[in-house]
Amino acid sequence: MRNTPTDPVPLAQALIRCPSVTPADAGALGVMEQALTALGFTCHRLTFGETPNLYARRGTGGPHFCYAGHTDVVPTGPAEAWTDGPFDAVVRDGVLYGRGACDMKGGIAAFVAGLTDYLAANPNPPGSISLLITGDEEGPARDGTVKVLDWMAARGEIPDMALVGEPTSRAALGDLVKVGRRGSMTAWITLFGTQGHSAYPQRADNPIHRLVRVLHRLTAAPIDQGSQFFEATTLQVTGFDVGNPANNVIPGEARAMLNIRFNDLHTSASLTEHLHAALRREDARYEMRVDCSGESFLTRPGPFVDALKRAVLRATGQEPALDTGGGTSDARFIARFCPVAELGAVGSTMHKANEAAPVAELRDLAALYRMVLEEAFA
Structure with missing residues (x-):
């Protein structure tokens, strides 16, 4: 040696x-x-x-x-x-x-x-x-x-x-x-409404209001309190976009991006269903794409x-x-x-x-x- x-x-x-x-x-x-x-x-x-x-x-x-x-x-x-x-x-x-x-x-x-x-x-x-x-x-x-x-x-x-x-x-x-x-997953959500004049909201369906309610529902309370070896799961809103340049038009759709870092109490599949459940409560048409870069x-x-x-x-x-x-x-x-x-x-x-x-x-x-x-x- x-x-x-x-x-x-x-x-x-x-x-x-x-x-x-x-x-x-x-x-x-x-x-x-x-x-x-x-x-x-x-x-x-x-x-x-x-x-x-x-x-x-x-x-x-x-x-x-x-x-x-x-x-x-x-x-x-x-x-x-x-x-x-x-x-x-x-x-x-x-x-x-x-x-x-x-x-x-x-x-x-x-x-x-x-x-x-x-x-x-x-x-x-x-x-x-x-x-x-x-x-x-x-x-x-x-x-x-x-x-x-x-x-x-x-x-x-x-x-x-x-x-x-x-x-x-x-x-x-x-x-x-x-x-x-922790696992990491990102979700891209598009929620659809009905475009209209902001002076006549009763003739439109504002997707921004619906999406804000969804995001509040998802962030108002922790998803969990952590587990034996992991800290609590976190959900962060990392993007919100309407793409509407007009101040008097209710847009027809609104988009959000979320990132979730999750512990061993969850899988990307179970958290995807968690997101779907929050969206379904709005009874509105939506699309969601999810990408998981790794499970916990x-x-x-x-x-x-x-x-x-x-x-x-x-x-x-x-x-x-x-x-x-x-x-x-x-x-x-x-x-x-x-x-x-x-x-x-x-x-x-x-x-x-x-x-x-x-x-x-x-x-x-x-x-x-x-x-x-x-x-x-x-």
């Missing part, structure tokens, strides 16, 4: 210097393939639609541990907002700067560094390790992780456990392990979550909180196949100008990931 830990910073810099703004790859997956091939992984470059992905595995037996992440990044925004070039990967005063340093090229580099040290000490681990790296997590998320999982399932390569390396720590490294996520999911405490907790306790001296807050991630796709959790860096600068990761935190994260592997295969 080497005397000094592997430094994740050079790999993180190499990845950041690839301007892989969704959906571009810009060489990022090639950097990953080179690093993993050197560690004895068999790599598969998988393109679905226009999305590049990488699946790499070492070993064939069980248990099978998978690390999932993404090399695509969000746009940089105005260049003048950055002190250095967003893809220069500058280290200054102990901090690595660049788009993806936090979300999540730094995390991927930390896992590869921790993996390198784990394999140096355990050249024949009791099982297999894989990495699922996608290029569209920040994009539509249609041709990335979800398609690679289908490819893996067809080959009989679904893992026994999966760790997503999103920057989920809140204030200090390892203070949170995300064991679930939960990995309950058990061997995998316990292994993560032990690793964090060893690495930080503190036991992590188990959390299900925040938005969605690719973990929602993996949850359909195996236990999945999320553990990564502090996410305070993700998607911001001058996105950054302290070098010491990246090195600590690498050590934490090495301990995760030790505990997962213990």
Whole structure:
């Protein structure tokens, strides 16, 4: 075993210097393939639609541990907002700067560094390790992780456990392990009335009044009070439009857009019916389109979550909180196949100008990931 830990910073810099703004790859997956091939992984470059992905595995037996992440990044925004070039990967005063340093090229580099040290000490681990790296997590998320999982399932390569390396720590490294996520769905509603002159409302049917009543009905009281592992479901009106330029015309239709973040007490189907019920009470003609980007999911405490907790306790001296807050991630796709959790860096600068990761935190994260592997295969 080497005397000094592997430094994740050079790999993180190499990845950041690839301007892989969704959906571009810009060489990022090639950097990953080179690093993993050197560690004895068999790599598969998988393109679905226009999305590049990488699946790499070492070993064939069980248990099978998978690390999932993404090399695509969000746009940089105005260049003048950055002190250095967003893809220069500058280290200054102990901090690595660049788009993806936090979300999540730094995390991927930390896992590869921790993996390198784990394999140096355990050249024949009791099982297999894989990495699922996608290029569209920040994009539509249609041709990335979800398609690679289908490819893996067809080959009989679904893992026994999966760790997503999103920057989920809140204030200090390892203070949170995300064991679930709320579901997310959007509804677009059009409610129809009868157009008419505003001076003669009795000859018209104002759809605005009806839709306002529907929205009040949906927002006047909470949908639920939360569950054991989740906060309360939220419904937010995110758009309202009539498209009427005339102040003396009652329009013929009114439109609203809603976003619901829901816990494990509901499904998108049950909440769709909840919306229909509120609309039917108006006894008016309407149309509604619903899109669910992910159902809620939960990995309950058990061997995998316990292994993560032990690793964090060893690495930080503190036991992590188990959390299900925040938005969605690719973990929602993996949850359909195996236990999945999320553990990564502090996410305070993700998607911001001058996105950054302290070098010491990246090195600590690498050590934490090495301990995760030790505990997962213990």
